[in-house]
Every structure is written in structure tokens, then in C-alpha cells.
Amino acid sequence: MAGPADRRPGAPVAGAPAHLPRQVPIEGYGAGFFHFAGMASSGSVLALPSGIHGWAPRLPVEITEAALAPVFAEAAALELLLIGTGAEPWALPEALRWRFRDAGLRVDALPTRSAAATYNVLLDEGRAVGAALLAIS
Numbered sequence: 001m002a003g004p005a006d007r008r009p010g011a012p013v014a015g016a017p018a019h020l021p022r023q024v025p026i027e028g029y030g031a032g033f034f035h036f037a038g039m040a041s042s043g044s045v046l047a048l049p050s051g052i053h054g055w056a057p058r059l060p061v062e063i064t065e066a067a068l069a070p071v072f073a074e075a076a077a078l079e080l081l082l083i084g085t086g087a088e089p090w091a092l093p094e095a096l097r098w099r100f101r102d103a104g105l106r107v108d109a110l111p112t113r114s115a116a117a118t119y120n121v122l123l124d125e126g127r128a129v130g131a132a133l134l135a136i137s
Contacts, residue, residue: 021051023130025120029112032135046070047119047131049077057134060090065099071130075103082119084112084133112136 019041026047028035033042036052044055048070057067063083065072071081081100083092092109100107110118112133119131 019045019052019054023047023049023051023123025123026116026131026133029116029133029136032137034116034133034135042135044135045131045133047133048074049128049130050074055132057132058137060085060134063090063092063096063132063134065096068096068099068132071105071132072099072103074130075105077128078105078130079128080106080108080122080130082115082122082129082131083107083109084115084131085109086112086134087136 020037020039024037024047026034026036027038033040034045035041036045036047041052041054044057046053046055053070055067057063063085071078089111090109092107097107108115108118113136115131116133119129119133122129
């Protein structure tokens with residue numbers, strides 16, 4: 001039986017529900033956590049139309065197509081994905097950019113602080129936006 005250490009970064013846990021089964025703004029964040037809808041979550045998160053989910057990547061190099069599989073599964077409900085890369089900027093690999101183009105999604109990678117703030121503004125405007133946010137260590 002596979003345990004948490006045997007999972008690929010970003011792979012969903014079988015049968016695991018969203019932390020919150022609806023999309024809401026990110027209310028705050030700090031060293032290794034996020035706050036949303038009066039709740040706290042340790043680690044990185046995906047904010048998608050299906051809800052706020054825990055996300056395994058901790059470093060930008062762990063942001064792979066496999067880690068973003070839940071995003072691609074909801075691509076039809078999204079126009080833009082904001083990737084929060086932690087404290088520092090990180091250039092999205094070209095192969096991953098092509099994967100987003102093929103899925104019909106726009107993508108922008110920027111430090112988590114900026115990604116969370118932009119996500120909140122666009123969500124408030126009613127835009128079809130998602131966020132993949134690395135926790136800041």
C-alpha cells in the first residue's frame with residue numbers, strides 16, 4: 001500500500017475531498033500556510049473551480065505537468081492559471097508553457113504574494129481564474 005511519501009508531487013490522494021469544496025479568496029498566508037474562508041491549511045494549495053485543495057509541490061522545480069494534472073482536468077472551467085512560485089520569481093519551463101497552450105489556458109508564474117493578490121482581484125471580478133500557490137518557506 002502506497003503511503004504519502006510514495007505519491008508523485010501534486011498527485012491527488014485517492015478519494016480526498018477539497019479542503020473547501022468551493023472557490024474562495026485567499027485571506028492570508030505566511031511561513032508554510034494559507035488562510036481561506038476562516039480556515040488554515042499548511043503547505044501549498046490549488047485554488048480551482050472545484051475548491052481549495054492541498055498541493056504537494058514545495059519548490060518551483062516540483063511544478064510539473066503531473067503536479068498540475070488537477071488544473072488540466074478543470075481546464076474547461078478556467079481562462080487563466082496563476083502560479084505562485086514561492087518567495088522568488090521562477091521561469092516556467094517552455095514544455096510546460098506549451099502544455100498550457102494546448103489546453104487553451106493562459107498561465108502566469110510570479111511570486112506567491114503577487115499571485116495570491118492577483119487571484120483575489122480576478123476572482124472578485126468574476127473571472128475564470130485558478131491559482132497554484134507554493135507555500136512561502
